Structures are given as C-alpha cells and as structure tokens.
Amino acid sequence: MKLLRPRLLSFAADLFLWAYLLYSGFTLYYLEALWSPWRPEEKLVWPALSPWGWAVVVVGMVEAVLLTRSFGPSLGQRVLGVHLVGEGGRRPTFAQRLAYFGFSHLEILVLGAGVWLNPQNPWHERWAGLRLEPLPPLGSEARRPPWYRTAYGLTALLLIAATLAVGWRLTEVDLQKLVRFAPKSLRIWRGLTNPSFEYLFRPDPRIKLSFLDGLVQSLYMALLATVAGIVVAFPLSFAGARNIAARSPFGWLLYSLTRGFFNVFRAVESVFWASIFAIWVGFGPFAGSMALFIHTIAALGKLFSEQVEHIDPGPVEALTATGANLLQILRYAVVPQVIPQFLAFSLYRWDINLRMATVVALVGGGGIGQLLFEYKDDLQWNLVGGVIILFMVTVWIMDYVSGWVREKIV
Amino acid sequence: MDITTRLARGLRIGILPALLDLAFLGYLWMAVSISYGYFRFGRIHYSFFPWTTMLLVIVPVAAFWSAWDQTVGLKVVNHELKGGSAAKRFLYALTWPLFPLTVLTAPFDPEGRSPAELLSGLELSEVALIVYRPWCRSLTGWLTALVLLSTLAAAWGVTRIDPSRLRTGFEKTLKFWRAIASPRWDLLSLGLRLLAETVFMAIMATAFAVPFAVFLSFLAARNLMRGPIARPIYTVLRMIGSFTRSVDAIIWAIIFAVWVGTGSFAGVLALLVHSVVDLMKLYAEQLEAIDPGPVEALTATGANRLQVIRYAVIPQIINPYLSFTLYRWDINVRMATVVGMVGGGGIGFRLVQYLRSWSFPEATVLTLLIILMVWFLDWLSARLRAKLA
Numbered sequence: 118m119k120l121l122r123p124r125l126l127s128f129a130a131d132l133f134l135w136a137y138l139l140y141s142g143f144t145l146y147y148l149e150a151l152w153s154p155w156r157p158e159e160k161l162v163w164p165a166l167s168p169w170g171w172a173v174v175v176v177g178m179v180e181a182v183l184l185t186r187s188f189g190p191s192l193g194q195r196v197l198g199v200h201l202v203g204e205g206g207r208r209p210t211f212a213q214r215l216a217y218f219g220f221s222h223l224e225i226l227v228l229g230a231g232v233w234l235n236p237q238n239p240w241h242e243r244w245a246g247l248r249l250e251p252l253p254p255l256g257s258e259a260r261r262p263p264w265y266r267t268a269y270g271l272t273a274l275l276l277i278a279a280t281l282a283v284g285w286r287l288t289e290v291d292l293q294k295l296v297r298f299a300p301k302s303l304r305i306w307r308g309l310t311n312p313s314f315e316y317l318f319r320p321d322p323r324i325k326l327s328f329l330d331g332l333v334q335s336l337y338m339a340l341l342a343t344v345a346g347i348v349v350a351f352p353l354s355f356a357g358a359r360n361i362a363a364r365s366p367f368g369w370l371l372y373s374l375t376r377g378f379f380n381v382f383r384a385v386e387s388v389f390w391a392s393i394f395a396i397w398v399g400f401g402p403f404a405g406s407m408a409l410f411i412h413t414i415a416a417l418g419k420l421f422s423e424q425v426e427h428i429d430p431g432p433v434e435a436l437t438a439t440g441a442n443l444l445q446i447l448r449y450a451v452v453p454q455v456i457p458q459f460l461a462f463s464l465y466r467w468d469i470n471l472r473m474a475t476v477v478a479l480v481g482g483g484g485i486g487q488l489l490f491e492y493k494d495d496l497q498w499n500l501v502g503g504v505i506i507l508f509m510v511t512v513w514i515m516d517y518v519s520g521w522v523r524e525k526i527v
Numbered sequence: 528m529d530i531t532t533r534l535a536r537g538l539r540i541g542i543l544p545a546l547l548d549l550a551f552l553g554y555l556w557m558a559v560s561i562s563y564g565y566f567r568f569g570r571i572h573y574s575f576f577p578w579t580t581m582l583l584v585i586v587p588v589a590a591f592w593s594a595w596d597q598t599v600g601l602k603v604v605n606h607e608l609k610g611g612s613a614a615k616r617f618l619y620a621l622t623w624p625l626f627p628l629t630v631l632t633a634p635f636d637p638e639g640r641s642p643a644e645l646l647s648g649l650e651l652s653e654v655a656l657i658v659y660r661p662w663c664r665s666l667t668g669w670l671t672a673l674v675l676l677s678t679l680a681a682a683w684g685v686t687r688i689d690p691s692r693l694r695t696g697f698e699k700t701l702k703f704w705r706a707i708a709s710p711r712w713d714l715l716s717l718g719l720r721l722l723a724e725t726v727f728m729a730i731m732a733t734a735f736a737v738p739f740a741v742f743l744s745f746l747a748a749r750n751l752m753r754g755p756i757a758r759p760i761y762t763v764l765r766m767i768g769s770f771t772r773s774v775d776a777i778i779w780a781i782i783f784a785v786w787v788g789t790g791s792f793a794g795v796l797a798l799l800v801h802s803v804v805d806l807m808k809l810y811a812e813q814l815e816a817i818d819p820g821p822v823e824a825l826t827a828t829g830a831n832r833l834q835v836i837r838y839a840v841i842p843q844i845i846n847p848y849l850s851f852t853l854y855r856w857d858i859n860v861r862m863a864t865v866v867g868m869v870g871g872g873g874i875g876f877r878l879v880q881y882l883r884s885w886s887f888p889e890a891t892v893l894t895l896l897i898i899l900m901v902w903f904l905d906w907l908s909a910r911l912r913a914k915l916a
Contacts, residue, residue, distance in 0.1 A: 159720070160720070160724070161720045161723055161724075280727075280730060281730075281731070281734055283727065284727040284728075284730050284731040284734070285731065287723070287724055287727045287791070288724065288727055288728050288731050288791040288792055288794070288795050288872075289790055289791060289792045290731060290792055290795060291787070291792060294787045294788070294792065295786070295787060295796075298786055298787055298788070299786070301785065301786060302782070302785060302786035304785070305781075305782055305785045305786070329573075330571070333573075333685055334685055334686060337681065337682035337685045337686050338682075338686050340678070340682055341679075341682045341683070341686055341688070344679070380902070381898065383901070384897060384898035384901035384902065385894055385897075385898060386864065386865075386868075386875075386878065386894065386897060388868060388878065388879060388882055389878070389882065389890060389894050391882075392882040392883075392885065392890070393700060393703065393707075396696075396699055396700050396703055396885065397692075397693065397696045397697065397699065397700045398689070398692040398693060398696050399692065399696065401686075401687055402685065402686040402687055403686055403687045403688055403689065403692070405686075406686045406688070472775055472777065473865075475775075475777060476777060476865060476868055476869065479868060479869070479879050479882075479883070480879065480882045480883055483686075489781075490869075493781060493785075501781075505778055505781075508775075508778075509773070509774060509775070509778070512773070512775065513773055516773065
C-alpha cells in the first residue's frame with residue numbers, strides 16, 4: 118500500500134479538524150461574551166490577535182495534531198484507514214509513542230523532508246521503532262478498545278459537540294421563543310383553520326388576481342417550463358452523455374461543454390433568473406416561466422444524460438455493427454431504453470416546478486405565490502390560510518396523479 | 528358478490544370513469560375558452576358561456592363518447608364496452624347521464640351494474656385484448672390531442688408569453704448583465720458566513736430530527752406495534768406523518784417565520800418538521816424489513832425487550848439509519864437555501880433581498896457560493912454513497 122497519500126491527507130484532515138475546533142471554541146466565546154446582536158450575519162468573525170497570539174494558536178494546533186497522531190489513531194488516520202504499529206504488528210508502547218511524538222517535532226521542523234524522501238517509513242517513525250499500516254478490516258481484530266478510550270473517538274465526540282454548540286448559537290435556536298411566541302403563531306393557525314376564500318373566483322381588487330387565476334397561472338407556468346424544458350433537454354442529453362457524444366475530440370468538447378452548462382445552470386437558483394427576466398420581459402408569469410424553463414433545461418438535462426450513460430451497451434453495439442448512422446442508433450437503440458425514466462423524471466420535475474413557481478413570485482414571477490406573499494406581508498392571515506389550503510390541495514392531487522402515472526410507466 | 532363488492536364495482540366502474548370524463552371535457556372546455564379568448568380578445572375567460580351551458584354541452588358529448596369509444600376514464604380503470612348493436616349503444620348513450628344513480632342500482636344488481644348498463648343490456652368489462660389503433664383513428668385520440676394542444680395554447684395565454692418582449696426588452700438588461708459580470712468580491716466573506724449559517728441550519732435540523740425520528744420509528748413500525756393499544760398509535764403516527772410531509776417546506780418556513788420571527792431558527796424548524804417525519808418513515812420501513820431470526824433467537828433465550836432491541840435489532844439497522852441520515856442532511860442543505868428565501872434566514876434570505884433590489888453584483892457573489900456548495904455536496908454524496916454501498 119502506498120502510504121504517502123493517506124499520510125498527507127490524514128495530516129491535513131487532522132490539521133483542519135483542530136483548526137475547526139479552535140475556531141468553534143473562539144466563536145462560542147465570542148458569541149457568549151462579546152457579541153451584540155446588531156448585525157446578525159457577523160456572528161462568525163476573524164479573531165483579532167497579536168502576532169504572538171497567532172503563533173501560540175498555530176503551535177497549539179500543531180501540538181494537538183501531533184499528540185492525537187502519536188497516541189492512538191487520530192480521526193484523520195482513522196478515516197483514511199491507517200494506524201501505527203510496533204515490531205511484528207504489536208501495539209506501540211507508551212515509550213514508543215512518546216518517542217514518536219518527539220521525533221515528529223523534528224520532522225515538522227524540517228518541513229516533512231523525511232516523509233517526502235521515504236513515504237513508506239520515514240525516519241521519525243523508524244527511530245521510534247514504529248511503522249504505519251493499514252487498519253485491519255472491521256471485526257477481524259481480536260479486541261479493539263471501545264471508542265471512548267481512543268483518540269479518534271474522543272476527537273469525534275469533541276467535533277460533534279462543538280458543531281452542535283456552534284450551530285445552536287449560530288442559528289439562534291431558542292426554545293423559549295417557541296413557547297413565548299406561540300400566541301403570535303396563533304394568528305396564522307387561526308387563519309389556516311378559518312380560511313377565507315373571498316377571492317377564490319372574484320379577483321382581489323388590489324392585486325387584480327383571484328386565487329384561481331393565481332393557481333392556474335402557477336400550474337401553467339410549471340407545465341410550460343417543463344414541456345419546453347423537455348424539448349430542449351432531450352436533444353442536449355445525448356450531447357451530454359459520455360458514451361454517445363465523447364467518441365471523437367470534437368464530440369468530447371461538445372460533451373464537456375454540455376455537461377458544464379448543465380452543472381452551472383442547475384446550481385443557479387431560479388429566483389436569480391426570475392429577477393433577470395422580470396427586468397427583461399417585465400414582472401409577471403412570463404418572467405417566472407422563463408426562469409423555471411432555464412433551470413429545468415439544466416436539471417432535466419443532467420438527469421437525462423445520466424440515464425443515457427447507464428443504458429445497456431448491447432443494442433448500441435449491435436446497431437453500430439450493422440452500419441447504422443448516429444441518428445438511427447439513437448432512435449432504435451438508445452431512446453427505447455430511456456423513455457420510461459425520462460417520463461418519470463419529467464413528471465417529477467413538474468412537481469418541483471409547481472413548488473418553485475411559488476418561490477419565484479418573491480422577485481416578481483407571478484402565480485399563486487404572488488398572492489401568498491402579498492397577503493403574508495399585509496398580515497391578512499385568513500386569506501393566507503385560504504391560499505395555502507388551495508395550494509396544498511392542488512399539490513396533493515398532483516402528487517397522487519403523478520405517482521399513479523409513474524407507477525404505470527416505470 | 529355481496530352488497531359492498533357490488534357497490535364498490537358500481538363506484539369504480541359506473542361512477543369514477545364518468546366523473547373523470549366529465550372533468551376531462553370540462554377542462555377541455557376551459558382550455559379552449561382561455562385560448563380562444565386570449566388569441567381573439569387578449570383577455571382570459573375561463574368560460575365564455577355560463578357554467579350551466581357547459582354542462583349542457585359536455586354531458587351529451589361524454590355520453591356518446593363513452594357509448595362509442597373507450598374513454599379516458601375507462602382507460603384509467605381499464606374497462607371497455609363490449610359488443611352490442613348501434614341501437615343498443617344509442618340507448619346506452621341516452622341513459623348514460625343517469626350514472627349518479629349507480630349508487631342505487633349497483634347494490635341491488637348481482638353484477639353491480641350502472642343504470643345505463645342495465646337499460647341497454649351492454650356491459651363494461653375488463654379489457655381482455657389490447658387492440659392497437661393509431662390515435663387518429665379514435666375519438667379518444669383526437670380529444671386527447673385537442674386537450675394537449677389547447678393546454679399549450681391556454682398556457683401560452685395565461686402566462687402571457689410574448690417572445691417579442693424577449694427582443695424588445697433585452698436592451699433594459701444590458702446594464703444588469705454588466706452588473707452580473709462585475710461581482711462585488713468584498714462580499715465574499717459575508718457570503719461565506721451566510722453559507723456557513725445555511726449549512727449549520729441543515730446540521731441542526733438533522734441533528735434535532737434524529738433522536739425524535741429514532742424514537743418515533745419504533746412506534747411507527749408495523750411489525751413492532753401489535754396489539755390493541757399499539758396498533759392505533761401506529762396508524763395515527765403514520766397518518767400525521769404523511770399529512771405533515773405533504774405540506775410543503777416553503778409553507779412550514781412561512782409559518783415558523785411568523786412564529787419565531789424571520790431568521791435561521793425559523794429555517795431550522797421548517798427543515799426539522801420535514802426531517803422528523805421523513806426520517807421516521809424511512810427508519811420505520813427499515814425496522815419493518817429486519818431479519819426476524821435474531822429477534823426470535825434472543826426472545827427464546829429469555830432476553831427482555833430492551834435486550835432484544837439492543838442486541839438483535841440495533842446491529843441490523845445502524846448502517847441504513849446512518850445512510851438515511853446522511854441522505855436527509857444532503858436534502859436539508861439543498862432545501863435550506865429555498866427555505867431561507869421565504870424567511871428562514873441564511874444565504875437564501877440575503878440572496879432574495881439583493882435580487883428584489885436588483886443589486887446584481889452582490890447577488891452574483893452569493894449565487895457563485897451556492898453553486899460551489901451544490902457541487903461540493905454532489906461530490907460528497909457521490910463519494911459517501913459509494914462508500915456505504
């Protein structure tokens with residue numbers, strides 16, 4: 118087994134782990150003692166330390182890393198599956214570990230030269246009479262100390278505790294608030310249990326939309342975005358499939374470009390597009406459906422092309438052998454294999470698009486979300502309740518129908 | 528057939544397809560009306576004539592459609608009208624509108640037939656042999672094509688699609704493209720902090736959800752919950768679970784944003800609710816699928832209930848539980864952005880604020896960070912899935 122990679126990676130992991138722990142400790146102290154809640158996003162700050170303060174921090178971090186690495190597998194070593202053993206695979210003695218700890222300092226001082234020169238068994242290990250070996254697979258050892266008596270177990274515990282503690286402060290978890298503000302939430306519950314359908318058919322004079330208008334808009338936005346998305350994503354998905362496109366240098370370029378496009382555009386939130394299209398074509402459902410459309414192309418394209426990559430190569434080879442051209446191969450060997458999954462993904466996408474159609478309304482995308490957010494901002498809870506119930510019922514029906522259809526076709 | 532089977536047959540074959548057909552034609556009516564109104568007058572009308580007029584049209588159409596062809600509703604229940612002369616089919620069409628009376632006729636007819644079937648002597652039976660016909664040779668095919676076409680037209684109208692605006696409005700966006708291309712990099716550190724907050728939202732939601740879900744999963748596992756007290760608990764839990772899951776996370780975020788105020792705590796709670804019920808279901812399904820052998824073996828040695836769970840159940844479920852939890856965390860991180868947008872704090876909330884004020888240089892930085900996060904998550908979950916599989 119090549120040991121350079123696990124050696125370096127585990128060292129980096131340990132270093133990162135201790136940096137994280139130290140920073141968590143600092144953050145907790147800062148939030149507990151110093152922070153005043155004026156700028157909520159400034160809960161994570163860079164500590165202001167003098168140069169010697171930084172020196173202490175760095176040295177302490179390295180010491181902690183070396184200590185955990187010398188005494189029992191550290192978390193980094195455990196994750197990468199290596200540990201220290203003595204002669205003949207025996208457990209290292211305390212003296213050996215102490216020696217290893219000392220020699221590691223020398224190794225650090227020469228910037229790990231020994232590791233680069235002899236990655237299998239560098240001198241700081243040899244001098245301590247130890248060597249690094251792959252961990253035996255789980256259960257094959259006669260006896261392994263319980264997790265709470267190992268370095269990796271304790272650091273993992275510390276890691277989890279620090280993460281939860283920081284998360285608690287960072288996300289301002291406040292169980293008191295839940296109880297104290299429960300009466301405040303009553304108004305939304307009251308709205309939900311006592312919904313108003315005043316504007317179900319009659320347009321709201323202020324927003325110029327009725328609930329039904331909003332719902333129909335949302336449904337059609339989602340539908341159009343999905344259909345148009347399929348039309349564009351379907352041909353693109355073959356260009357984005359390695360087994361179809363990447364057969365020649367030009368094809369490989371095409372493949373990479375398509376995949377890159379999918380990967381970038383899939384990760385851009387649809388509200389971003391909605392906001393651009395709101396400027397481009399004006400506020401309203403057109404902007405919303407364009408935003409969903411762009412996002413759908415990339416999301417469906419990626420799913421489709423992955424499906425194309427997982428087809429059975431047999432029919433493709435058979436058709437290639439008969440001298441069929443690319444279009445014929447696609448038509449007779451690829452498409453029949455992927456159609457059911459494509460349909461299932463598309464239905465699934467319509468579901469998602471319907472939900473996202475609500476969110477794009479935040480930046481002017483139209484649809485039922487517009488009503489929802491307007492009423493919420495105006496504190497008209499009965500109307501909010503009505504909109505939510507209408508939307509939920511629609512989503513249920515659609516979930517049910519699309520689940521039924523998916524069951525039929527797959 | 529006893530009376531309930533007859534009634535069930537009547538409801539399933541006599542009433543459900545008829546209602547589906549009426550809904551289909553009613554939708555067609557609406558879609559045609561919307562598209563005609565939009566392309567003729569530039570306005571949206573759900574129905575040009577009163578809704579009662581629509582009934583006068585679609586009921587006869589549905590009657591003759593179901594007498595002469597396998598309608599969409601009948602396709603759904605996989606039945607068709609067999610044989611019969613034209614006169615009988617005409618009689619069937621005439622009596623078809625009596626379909627609501629099936630609730631009265633079906634329980635008292637040995638076959639559970641509808642009035643139309645009884646009066647015309649025809650019978651709806653399961654499709655035995657599927658005969659392929661091209662869509663253009665059947666009324667159902669034409670009507671379906673019409674529905675698809677008018678849906679697209681209506682959608683075009685309702686969403687006010689106007690491709691010319693893409694051309695004319697492009698100039699307005701030039702300024703903003705330039706803004707997008709010049710991100711405000713000094714916001715990078717703020718963005719990273721918000722990103723960390725978002726990731727922590729997901730971590731906290733998952734961490735809180737796991738203890739609840741583990742506890743509830745034992746109560747929601749069918750094989751463990753036997754007996755007169757346990758079974759109702761199981762049923763109620765499952766019902767609450769499926770109801771809560773079907774309420775969208777966006778809606779939970781709105782509710783909690785009102786409850787505890789806008790901020791990441793509201794986001795945590797919104798994600799938490801979904802995570803608890805989702806994990807409960809996944810865990811419980813895993814519990815239901817355990818190998819009963821070890822449980823029986825330990826029970827036979829006289830181990831008590833806790834010991835059985837500790838030594839026979841937990842070793843079997845620990846790995847799937849871990850992988851479900853990771854999967855849920857992955858989903859939570861992705862959802863945290865969307866939940867944040869509607870008041871859940873984190874990077875999503877900020878992004879929407881910037882987008883609403885068209886501050887694109889700032890929004891670009893946040894978007895780039897979200898892209899990186901999505902990529903990292905994809906990479907990580909692929910790695911972990913490969914490890915756990």
